[in-house]
Amino acid sequence: MHISFRLTSRLLAGTALAIASFCAIAAQDVIRIGELNSYKAQPAFLGPYKNGMELALEQINAAGGVNGRKLELVIRDDNANPGDAVRAAQELLAREKVDVLTGTFLSHVGLAVADFAKHKKRFFLASEPLTDKIVWADGNRYTYRLRASTYMQVAMLIPEAVKMHKKRWAIVYPNYEYGQSAATTFKTLLKQAQPDVEFVAEQASPLGKIDAGNVVQALADAKPDALFNVLFATDLTKFVRAGSQRNFFEGLSAVSLLTGEPEYLDTLGNETPEGWVVTGYPWYAIDTPEHKAFLEAYRARFNDYPRLGTVVGYNAIKSLAAGIAKAGSTDTDALIEAFKGLEVDTPFGRIMYRGIDHQSTMGAYVGSLAIKDGHGVMTDFRYVDGASVQPDDAQVRAWRPDSAN
Structure with missing residues (x-):
């Protein structure tokens, strides 16, 4: 009986060891990407965002993966809260054993995860948060950022604002890092380009909780000639509706961040404020080979x-x-070095990640809003390469303490 027990124990131990070895080998064949984002709080943007990730993942894996290894996504919701985001990132690393971190939408959440990555010494690709701090004042060697920053997108709009020849400007923005950063940058850059400009009204609204009627009235009381808008999502819809009802936009020139994105134009519909100059994405009219291939693949996959x-x-x-x-691996230090000068082919053309501040050169489209068949569209648009609106190396060194890394 003792011999039988010992034999059974050895067999069980051997089986357990075999299973563990198999799991270890299987894990080596997969690269696990830990992604966290505000899916419940910002579904209009992040539902399609998730589809975009899945399409890329499927294409890469169908072509053999990366260095012979398949990619796998492990996704968590950060509840649009910095504390929850850090806890989710910790879980992804400790429990899910992901190789890299990516994601985040809201700027203050992105900054929290970037700081977490710095302390944990793990690679983090911030995909969406726009705050300039993530690559400049609070930048760190472990964090890169994909999307065109607040500074870059504001800089795209400044030439259009100057062309309007307006002196009295009003500003409205969501009162958190992204909105505050955009407002400050706009005032700085427009003042440099047009020294006689005046900022006669400024309204900062709680994110997702705008009192649109009172905001519009406060702006109208200042009698501005032009408007800079930074609101998005439901705040934007409420603001536009209230402004239209009060005839606030009649004869008022406007430049606006993000408003040309279909996530927000789809909701505005026939209430779209015609004539606004915006950054956005006119997917229906981009006539380049790389975008046509992307559009065709996306439609075939998701209808x-x-x-x-x-x-x-x-x-x-x-x-x-x-x-x-x-x-050649997912080693953090190797990835940091690999991303310096990394070139990537995208639906917008080739982009590059700068070594000095870890910002990509992904650009955006700038154009005017119009209504077509009851839908908001961008017209007279052009693509602005992100590289053309980035600060030079000397300015980056002044803003970013570790820019030499």
């Missing part, structure tokens, strides 16, 4: 049209795949 979030999600996975392939 839908892409949003800007789709492109960001797609580009994030493509960037990680390119970086891991160049590094």
Whole structure:
């Protein structure tokens, strides 16, 4: 009986060891990407974003993966809260054993995860948060950022604002890091380009909780000639509706961040404020080979049209795949070096990640809003390469303490 027991124990131990070895080998064949985002809080952007990630993942894996290894996504919701985001990132690393981190939408959440990555010494590709701090004042060697920053997109709009020849400007923005950063940058850059400009009204609204009627009234009381808008999602819809009802926009020139993105134009519909100059994504009219191929693949896979979030999600996975392939591994230090000067082919053309501040050159489209068949569209648009609106190396060194890394 003792011999039988010992034999059984050895067999069980051997089986357990075999299973563990098999799991270890299987894990080595998969690259696990830990992604966290505000899916419940920002579904209009992040539902299509997730689809974009999945499309890129499927294409890469169908082509053999990266360095012979398949990619796998492990996704968590950060509840649009910095504390929850950090806890989710910790879980992804400790429990899920992911190789890299990516994601985040809201700027203050992105900054929290970037700081977490710095302390944990793990690679983080911030896909969407726009705050300038993530690559400049609070930048760190472990964090890269994909999407065109607040500074870059504001800089795209400044020439259009100057062409309007307006002196009295009003500003409205969501009162958190992204909105505050955009407002400050706009005032700085417009003042440099047009020294006689005046900022006669400024309204900062709680994110997702705008009192649209009172905001419009406060802006109207200042009698501005032009408006700079930074609101998005439901805040934007409420603001536009209240402004239209009060005839606030009549004769008022406007430039606006993000408003040309289909995530927000789809909701505005026939209430779209015609004539606003915006950054956005006119997917229906981009006539380039790389975008046509992307659009065709996305429609075939999801029977839908892409949003800007789709492109960001797609580009994030493509960037990680390119970086891991160049590094030859998922080692953090190797990835940091691989991303310096990394070039990635995207639906917007080839982009590059700068070594000095870890910002990509992904650009955006700038055009005017119009209504066509009851839908908001961008007209007279052009693509602005992100490289053309980035600060020079000397300015980056002044803003970013570790820019030499």
